[in-house]
Amino acid sequence: MTTRDAAARELAGAQEDVALVPWPRGVSRKASLTIGQVVETLAKEFPAITVSKVRYLEDQELVSPTRTASGYRKYSPADVARLRFVLQRQRDTFAPLRVIGDELRALDAGHEPAPSRSARVVASEGRVVDVGNRPAVPASDLCDLTGADLETLERFTRLGLVTPDLAGYFPSRCIQVVSLLLQLEGCGIDVRTLRAVRTGAERSADIIDQTVTSQHSRRRAGDAERAAARSAELGELFADLHREMLRVSLHNLNRR
Known part of the structure; x- marks a missing residue:
């Protein structure tokens, strides 16, 4: 074996060892x-x-703290960096946890982290639409970001599937809602029947709000933020429950 071959094998072995170390590397x-x-x-x-939020992220396998002999969790600076990545992605991109989990697995495999980007699109007039951290967008931007036309958006609004505020602005979350409505309509679903989905979501939101209100005070700013975080956690669980129940129902239908 030549010196060059030996060096190449040593480098490959070192790269393989690095790939076995979960992201972030070089952190204690x-x-x-x-x-x-x-x-x-x-x-x-x-x-x-x-x-409870940290524990929930552990349940979602986004962080894996060490357990002491007594069962207590112990975290490293690398664990903290991993949690910070998850929280930043949630805050800045509205990405669901399953998507963030995929990103972390890519990082664990040795891929470079993708730059954090907000939703951007070039509208028909040539202007760039950038959602950024805006909590709401006008109807024109919502159409540009989803591919819907104003007539379709007005139809969704009349059906109560999306709701603008008094100024005609829609919550940024409606970008994903309208995109999904368009996909379902393209699959032959009559979107009028989807009002039941929104009604179910609103009922779930009421249950979550009642639960959080009974557990947390909202008198101070910090209390309100903690209550909002708890609501988001419960919302994720409700969404997971709905998905699994739907899978069970479809399985039962297919068995007939």
Whole structure:
């Protein structure tokens, strides 16, 4: 074996070893932080973070703290960096946890992190539409971002599937809602029947709100943020439950 071959094998072995180390690499993995200390660290950037939120992200397999012999969680600086990545992606891109999980698995496999981008599109008039962190968008931007025309958007509004505010602005979340409505309509679904889906979502939201209100005060700004974080966590669980129940129902139909 030549010196060049030996060097190449050594480099390949080193790269393979690096790929086996979960992201982020080069960050201490000494597990010395309690869950309370992790929350205190992240709260400076994410005021709504809670112990239950961190535990929920663990349940979703987005972070894997070390367990002591007594069963207590211990986190490393690498775990904190991983949690920060998840929270930033949720805040800045509205990405669902399953998508963030895919991104983390790509990072674990050695791929470079993709730059954080907000939704951007060139509209028909040539202007660039950038959602950024805007909580709401006008109808024209919503159409450009989804491919819907104003007539279709007005039809969805009349059916109560999306609702603008008094100024005619739609919540940014409606971008995904309208996109899904268009896909379902393209598959032959009569969107008028989907009002039942919105009604079910609103009933779930009421249940979540009643639960959170009974558990958390909202008198102070920090209380309101914690309540909002808890609502988001429960919303994820409700969405997962609905998806699994739908799968069971479809399975039962297909067995007939």
